[in-house]
Amino acid sequence: MMVTFSRRALMLAGLALGAATAVLPGAAQAARTDLTLGIRLEPPHLDPTAGAAAAIDEITYANIFEGLTRIDAQGAVLPWLAKSWEISEDGKTYTFSLRDGVRFHDGTTFDAQDAKFSLDRARGEDSTNAQKPLFSGIESVEVVDPLTLKVTLSQPNGAFLFNLGWGDAAMVAPESAAGNKAKPVGTGPFTFSQWVQGDRIVLRKNPEYWGAPVRLDKATFKIIADPAAALAALLAGDVDGFPIFQALENLPMLEADPRFTVDVGSTEGETILAMNNKAGPLADVRVRRAISHAIDRQAIIDGAMFGVGTPIGTHFAPHHPAYQDLVGTYPLDLDAARALLAEAGYPEGFKATLKLPPPAYARRGGELIASDLKKIGIELEIVPLEWAQWLSDVFKGKTYDMTIVSHTEPMDIGIYGRDDYYFQYDSPEFKKVMAELEAATDTDTRYKLMAEAQRRITEDAVNVYLFQLAKAGVWNAKLKGMWRNAPIQANDLTGVHWED
Structure with missing residues (x-):
């Protein structure tokens, strides 16, 4: 026997089913995969290897660009695009083994030639790197093979591996380096999507990322200069949080609001x-x-x-x-x-x-x-x-x-x-x-x-x-993985995710 239903009956049934599903205690909702963070300052551009402004690294570090090493939330130096290294007995020669299969966002391969280009560019006579002195002790950079790089220093430098973890030491490609100020091309887990001057900068998940995939599909940095406007945006839900919240006089009020996490750390x-x-x-x-x-x-x-x-x-x-x-x-x-x-x-x-x-x-x-x-x-x-x-x-x-x-x-x-x-x-x-x-x-x-x-x-x-x-962070209480402290200028989103 064939049973037919009117359009109205189908609509009512659908509404009833939706209502029933909404109240089921075990019903699961997919966690959010988008994020909007408020930032105080708009960066002058988006190339961390060509500017001193902290606002550049606060968007690009570990998100768009990566280095041979990386500084984590505790300030420790981790191997990154260089998976390991050996140091000579005299402390002057570092031989880096690079990760295989790493690609820039434009599809070009990252290898030792790119690493050499990045370091030579940072230390060159015409370098515009804001931290050029970090690289002044490099005597030579040699490509041993596509995945092996040898760096020789003029004298031992106990901070060398730490210095390579700065945003100023990010790895860039000769094919795209000149355009990184407006359209940054890195190797990181997020790609650059959009920059609306004076309003927002948008990143998207990199589906071809070489490492562990991030849990956010989209991240927006919303530029809000005025502290009063920042508070209003937070309370209205227009932004999900501020890694660095400017309206410090409002922290006690926000601490008492269960919708938010207030986390005051150091920088x-x-x-x-x-x-x-x-x-x-x-x-x-x-x-x-x-x-x-x-x-x-x-x-x-x-x-x-x-x-x-x-x-x-x-x-x-x-x-x-x-x-x-x-x-x-x-x-x-x-x-x-x-x-x-x-x-x-x-x-x-x-x-x-x-x-x-x-x-x-x-x-x-x-x-x-x-x-x-x-x-x-x-x-x-x-x-x-x-x-x-x-x-x-x-x-x-x-x-x-x-x-x-x-x-x-x-x-x-x-x-x-x-x-x-x-x-x-x-x-x-x-x-x-x-x-x-x-x-x-x-x-x-x-x-x-x-x-x-x-x-x-x-x-x-x-x-x-x-x-x-101090680093006074305020964000949605369901948002996890934000950095409490700032051992480096960064809003590292690689571990950020939503929990119900």
Whole structure:
């Protein structure tokens, strides 16, 4: 017997079935495979080997681009595109065995020729790599065979494998390197899909990835500069979270909301009042020491960061075993500050500029520092800058007196030994310490030299060391695998997934 049903009856039956399925206790729903994360800053471009902005690595590191080694969530160095290596007895030659079957997103094969191209490009005379000094100790790069690379250093470098894990050491291909700023082509588990300027950057799962497949099919980085807008987007569900949440005053409220996970960890971000050591009065160490005595670090943490941050007295992460607690070197002492200024020939103080990049810690902190320095006669003209202007005027052009910025690169105290770096600090004694550190491989020896380097830059008051930037992450409570700490500039999505 044939039974027929009207369209209305079929529709009602379908609705009833759907309702019944929805209330069944064992009914399973597929976990989400899309993700939208809010970010504060839009990167100037997407090539981590050609720019200093942390926002580049925060999107591309481990997602689009990969290196011979990789730094994980705990700061450990892992083999990556190089599956293993051997080090010569004299510590100067590294022979890397590369993974087989790795391809770039455009289908071209990754091999030792690409690795050689990447390292030679980073260290070449015309290199635009922001961390070019990391590669200056490479004497030669040799292709032994398609899956074997030999790198010879001019002298042993105990940090070499760690340095290869930076985004600046990402592997790129000669066929696509020139276009990586706008359309990045890497070997990672995500491919670049779309960049809507001022709004979002979209990544898609790489179906041809050589390693373990990621669990996200799509990841969107939504650019939201305003802290109030960031909170509104989070509460409305327009974004699933912020790896670094700017509206710190709202953390207590979000912690009490079961919809969210609030996870406050640490970063490698030393937040400093950077001073141009060759600019007028700031060329005198007594003036820089006076400024160091005049600034209330804890008040800046409370006022600019709502109490979230750790005071520091040198350019080094407090969570590192070699950290030296030098916060007490320049206690808040306005009388000492005025005496040092008078000794340097500025009893009435002087005028200077304070050029501030966009982050809230800089803009809020700048007002507080200007107030502190006014008490000892230093009048600051505050000049707000966008990142492109800051990179051009301050970082490259060195046309500034003071600025506030977080240096989020890992283990980067070596920048104080670079010729013509934007601090314009020039100390043969410091360079000697760094040369010894670079050659040392024994851990105890390296830690002693790191301690000496910290003490020297603090004694010379190169900058005012304010606080270690915290990583305040807020995201949907069902989202798992987000990094708590930031041992490197990264929003590594390779382990991120949704749970019911």
